Structures are given as structure tokens and as C-alpha cells.
Amino acid sequence: MVTACKQxxxxxxxxxxxxxxxxxxxxxxxxxxxxxxxxxxLQDAFIDAFSRLDGFRQESTFGLWMKQIVVNKSISALRxxxxxxxxxxxxxxxxADDREIDEDLAYRVAAxxxxxxxxxxxxxxxxxxxxxxxxxxxxIAHILRISEATSRSQxxxxxxxxxERLAKSN
Numbered sequence: 001m002v003t004a005c006k007q008x009x010x011x012x013x014x015x016x017x018x019x020x021x022x023x024x025x026x027x028x029x030x031x032x033x034x035x036x037x038x039x040x041x042l043q044d045a046f047i048d049a050f051s052r053l054d055g056f057r058q059e060s061t062f063g064l065w066m067k068q069i070v071v072n073k074s075i076s077a078l079r080x081x082x083x084x085x086x087x088x089x090x091x092x093x094x095x096a097d098d099r100e101i102d103e104d105l106a107y108r109v110a111a112x113x114x115x116x117x118x119x120x121x122x123x124x125x126x127x128x129x130x131x132x133x134x135x136x137x138x139x140i141a142h143i144l145r146i147s148e149a150t151s152r153s154q155x156x157x158x159x160x161x162x163x164e165r166l167a168k169s170n
Contacts, residue, residue, distance in 0.1 A: 002062050006053050013050055020063055021046070024070045030128045031074035033117065041077055045070045071133065075143055078125065115165040116158075123158030130155050 004012035021042060028045070029038035049056075049069050056065055116124055125144065129135045130151075135143070137151040144151070 002053070002056065002058065005050065006056075016062065017046055020066055023063070024066060027067060027070050027133065028074045030132055031071065031125060032077050033124070037077055038074075041070065041073045045073045048073070067133070071129070071135075071143065075125075078121070111166055111169055112162065115162040115169075118165065119158050119161055123154050123161065126151055126154040127158040127162070 001012045001016055005016060024045060025038055025042045028041040029035065032038050032041060045066065049066055056062070116127060119127065126140055129140050129143065130137070137148045137155075140146075140151040141148045146154075
């Protein structure tokens with residue numbers, strides 16, 4: 001399909017869009033936290049991907065390449081909002097093992113999502129990139145233009161706040 005897209009096949013582009021749009025929209029939404037902005041990010045990302053398709057060397061899957069574009073576009077959208085990330089230094093407390101929650105899975109997922117949504121922007125973005133998108137601290141530092149130490153600190157503080165909110169809701 002990618003080869004057909006490189007040759008300008010609009011049907012192949014539409015199939016790729018249908019295949020990846022929902023996943024990429026959800027990725028953008030987890031980062032920008034606004035449905036309209038996530039839709040704009042998605043549109044910009046696909047336009048960018050299809051215009052740069054000749055540069056796609058197929059060293060990874062199209063999905064991974066597309067996800068990187070979506071993440072970068074989402075981070076750019078946040079920067080346009082002039083988000084300032086807290087620079088945190090010093091030793092951080094180690095977060096204790098995750099607490100078991102004895103409720104049904106749907107309730108737990110909703111509670112975690114709500115707790116993540118309530119985090120300050122910097123914590124939420126780092127936590128999302130690390131836990132949900134699978135980036136490591138070096139990659140997050142590069143993407144967000146922060147230090148690796150700041151990435152680690154924000155992740156630990158974000159986890160701590162999520163755990164605290166979940167404990168309060170039980």
C-alpha cells in the first residue's frame with residue numbers, strides 16, 4: 001500500500017488513512033486533551049506523512065513512522081499553547097508498588113483515565129508518552145526539549161499523583 005501511495009494512488013492513501021486514523025487520533029487526543037485539536041493534529045499529520053512519503057525508507061512500519069509524526073505534531077500543538085514544563089531537580093522518592101484495586105476492570109480504567117486527565121499538563125504529557133506511547137526518557141527529553149532528569153521527575157510525580165487520586169476515590 002505504501003508503494004502505491006508513493007506513486008500517487010489516492011485509494012491506497014485512503015486505505016492507509018482508514019487503517020491508522022482511529023489509533024493516531026487517540027494518540028493525539030491523549031496528548032492534546034481536546035477533540036477538535038486532536039482532529040486538526042491528525043489531519044496535519046496525514047498531510048505531512050503523505051507529502052513526505054518519499055522519505056519513508058521502510059526501516060520501520062508505516063504505523064510507527066506515522067505515530068512519531070502524530071506525537072511530534074501533538075507536542076507542537078502544545079507548544080503553540082505556550083505550555084511551560086516544570087523543571088524539577090533533586091532526588092525523588094521511589095513510588096511504592098502499585099496498589100491492587102479490587103473493582104471491575106472498566107471502573108479501574110475510567111478512574112485511571114480521570115486521574116491522568118486531572119494531572120498538570122507537564123506531568124500528563126510525560127506520563128502519556130512514557131506509559132501509553134512507550135517512549136523512553138531520552139526520547140521524551142528530545143521530543144519535549146527537557147532534560148532526562150526532568151522527564152523522570154515528572155513521570156514519578158505524575159504517577160504519585162495518580163496513585164493518590166486513586167487512593168482517595170476508593
